[in-house]
Amino acid sequence: MKLSPNTAPPEPANLLIRLHNQVGAAVDVTGNEHGTSHWCCHGCGDHSGQHGLSFTRDEANAHAAACRASYHRLG
Helix, strand or coil: EEECCCCCCCCCCEEEEEEEEECCEEEEEEEEEEEEEEECCCCCEEEEECHCCCCCCCCCHHHHCCCCCCEECCC
């Protein structure tokens, strides 16, 4: 059995920024560059509400810097 983190999930059409947490799981910022955006961590599943891109980017970066979780798939 092999365990591997979800480091490269499919990119959504509205992906603006992809960060990686401490163990390599993707943290995606999606939305509209001049409207609202939100982030979602593919490691722990945490996510934000809708905010402006500058706020969302800072919040996603802080989460990625602190998060050590990664979903694993068995295979």
